[in-house]
Amino acid sequence: MDVEPEPETPPTPEASPEAIRARADALRDARNWPAAEAAYREYLAERPRHWQIHVQLGHTRKEQGDLEGSLPHYQRAAMLAPDDPDPMLQAGHVLRNLGRGGEASVALARALALAPDSPALRHVVALLRHRTQPAPDGPMLPPLPRPTGAPTQLAFDVTDLLDYLRAARTPTGIQRVQMGILGALLASPQRPANVILVGFEGSTWRWWHVDEAAFRRVLALARIGGRDDDPAWRAATAALVAPDARPDAPIVAGCTLASLGNAWGVQEYFRGLRRLRATTPLRYVAFVHDCVPLAMPEHCLDLTVRLYARWFAALSLHADGILANSRATIADHARFAAPLGPVAPARLIRLAAEGGASPVAAAQAAEALRAPRPGEDFVLFVATLESRKNHLMVFQAWLELIRRLGADRVPRLVCVGRPGWRAEAALALLEGSPDLRRKVTVQSGVSDLALAGLYGRCLFTVYNSFHEGWGLPVSESLAAGKLAVVPAHSGLLEAGSPGAVFFAPQDQPDLVVKLEMLLTDPAQRAALESRIDRASARRDWPDAAREVLEALASPHDQPESPSFLPLGRHLPMGWRGDGLPSPSMAWAERVREGLAWWWQEDWGVWMRDGIATLALPSDQPEGTPMRVVLELRGPPGPLNLRLRARGARAEAWRGVALAPGEVLRCVLQAEAGPGGMAVDLDCGDGVPLGDRFKRVVGAGLVGVMLCREDDLAARLSALERAEA
Template identity: 85%
Template structure:
């Protein structure tokens, strides 16, 4: 008799794999980057579960990764239909549309995604980058920008853009940052502060003004004063919390506001275009603090890029600023001198800088003793300045070497230099490195906190400060406020900073510097007598005093002169940034006429438009209805472009088509009647073309230059014709 023997381990039942097993296999193939295999497996899964929207998204990814972004779109769109409340499918479709160069569709898709997830900082950022494609073309006749507000400000908004940029990269502030931090710190901490004060910043990448959280800002100021380590976890956490623009709401700026920049906005990308955009919807005043005009007065001591950026900023300031704050009468005079060729000069108010003691002497001494040099009890002289050619450390080092050789090393104290190495410090550092005598007597330190610096002022014999030109010279005030003599050259703003009792030497006169230093080192009685004459009260103005002066200047604005901020007619206006070292009206207007968001930055040839609608705003004083002629010089992008353009004066003119072929330069003429206050030109670049640069820019036409004149100005028309034939 045969027996049926059951196996000890029965075989698993055969049959088709479960949907979950298919999905697991598809995910594994995806993770292995086998996109074709993953696509087949995801399709097999969706045959069983066709409403699983996340897998439709994954299927779209497989098509995209196989080089078929167009084929990915239907899958993302089907997923969006299945999950209308989830932003991810729409977001994925938007990214693909951007890649395909379909900018307007991408902008609309990403805006829908943001509407579904309004709290997403990443989505807010990417939507802001594409705002130039969602704004409809203007259809109104041209109208001049709204007039500036009059009377006391309804609100004070302090722009901290450049300060945040600095603090993202460094912890210990230099002169301009210390001024901003001192004034704003005192203002925000004051119980008498106005109720209408806000902090704002500008994001040049997204043309967005955003609200800076005051509590986070004050925490960063406090940490910057007490420490110098940039890898400190508390510092990193505080700066990250402060400077996350995309996570913060828009700046709550209201009509009648005075927007004040206490720093230097000359390095902020597209700053004035952002200001014009803000002013187009909200009537505000703009006041800027000019700390010095060094890049214009002493360009040889600045980076070439710094000189060019500063000159362009200074030129544009003449068309945008309603008021100027400055730290010295010398700076006010410098500003007036360089601004005079640009037209009426905005009124300037003097804000004398402060040098408060502030810190506990015990805490400051302890912080200073924690530094590697000077050693406890060691005599030293202090030099606080960035190591750069303008501060002329080389001359001070040479003077120190002369003193060592004249008096002997034992009679010459240590020179402690506090500051970061900067522009063209090589000669000074090379002398220091090559001289054993100097290396024994000179120490260079960076990353010194304000607290430790206060301790160094308290312990030093005296200070030395050298420079070719200064707006003020904060270390001079700090030295005198601490009761320590400052040996400084007699020029520029240093004459005012050092007035309470500095020891002056003839500028760039090394023998005179050596003589003054030798006198202070070898004659303690004379040094003590000079110290006793320091007017410490005049030197030690607390930052709250400076803050009150700022508030008074902003609360009672001087009305600017009736500046005809009008485009010069009949003159060729080059749009390129050729790197001139001095500001000019042409430079100012090349910045001023670009309106809206659809422009890239200026380059040597001119400026590229973006995809979408770019606009020129050309203000004039011609009566409405005056026939005008505009000559435009355009550069074609790397691929063919079907450009449309029109003029808007008393009414929008008809669109005119212009086919641009790669490599060509085209001159065209537009005729229109002047509107109320001027003329506008709109350029419709459609979806643009890839420029092929490292920034992956999509561009429309390039604008090389323009000339606007009255139709009956035959001389200007002839000049434009001759230029075209040249």
């Protein structure tokens, strides 16, 4: 019997390349990296020239932890698509993570050449600029001479103001000064044609051109509103504070660069200034608003004191001129700067207290606040809530008035200011006293417009402080025709001179007497108000802006006094000090040249991968035999360090092997050059530090000493230090 054959099963159709790719993409989206890798390889077997999929294959290897294995795939994609920046960008990121900074910088530079308008690429390439710049060579030369005569350009640095506006909308004292002066200057029909706004990006050591129209828009919005979440505000600030999307600052030779704020918190600020000066001769002028962290460190955060002291010390080696808001501040600056060397000339810029707001609009804005209530009498206290403003003493005085006069005869105290530091005692008293809670209101986020309405409605103002550079709320109160009760000290004596009521500093009984008189004797209060010199107090911001322009346009052209590193002294490179600025602080900042340095730490400072340079200016004649003693620290892994001295010429490179954590002292000898001595330290690709910043470091520098070769006392001191 014949058996019929079974029908053949038709073959399963092979998946198309498109179907394989779709499956690979789905596995990738599910983060199933091994299966996605297999599927992408299967696809590339059919379509080997699809460069985007080579990039995806590289991603699958990278996500599985195989950074080395991902590189060939990115490099293959770059060969297939030589005009697209993405493969080189991906390769550059991997090379950075592998600690191969030199190769990473080349790859990323190629990517940027293909997409020169990409802000993200511009930023990442700038981060590796220390690996792309050629090694310094030749003799150690003196710095370029500072320009003389009238400036060719005025560049106003607004870095710290932009940093503030990134996080807050309502300005405090220093920001109000910057915004007032610059707003008036930029809006003036008589403004010079050579004015620009610039910012400094510390992570990339780059000065960038701030868009003036965007800046003026933000200033206008900051004055009329207080809400940080306002969409118009967010859009305006986002357009302003984006350095990577902006061109380099067009700073020209002969420029005067002026900082009207406080740059003491800006990362790598003075190193950025020195880099700019290395190619562009310019003057630098800084505005000193007060010396509170030096005069009253107990009322500041420890970090603030340390940052400010280092900034103030570095001013002695970098500033060509100082602007200040009062004669008291000029005296403070001179007192603290005297031990550091020649004191830069200072010019007085009296602050403004401009009204300008529509009284109707200001009153409406004030009425929208939660306090005071419509028609309610109140006294105004405008100040950041921090220990220096001593709200505690004012609250205690208010409590004494309530107990002495009765709550019905004591008006509300409205405190306007952002929370600061060390105000816990004042806030605890307020929280613990039902009488105070009924009579004291604290609020922040008050716009300039609403604040003008509060000045117009209050009975009078009170302002307390342990120390002030000026005291802008005092000027604003008097300009509005309202008495200000203030302590008789520091810059407050000048701010309050048009008619303030002064009390003995930190004398609570005297404060209570003055407050009681103003509250219980309306006729006396009216008589004192009538004596206020409002014309003197009400000084427009255009007046202050005009004084700034005059000071910058006609500098004190004193003979330049070169600054030389003290010879024969050990210079610690760590972030030490007792809160007061010192020459060692200034020089520890000054000698770090170039880009291949991290920030200072307590023990010293790490170098980056690549070549770090120490610039050691001296007044020794060219050709003088010199000696440099370096105290080095090994990174977490072994490091082969190359180093050399440069004086009259570049000496030969020497090799030093640093074991992990090893402390080593190294001596270099050379003849002095026209500008002194330099030391170049080549750390190669460095070693991962393993910190939360994922830093790659070279050697650490603990200290340095420069001396003449024949200075036996200095050499013996260095030897004794090495043996200690």
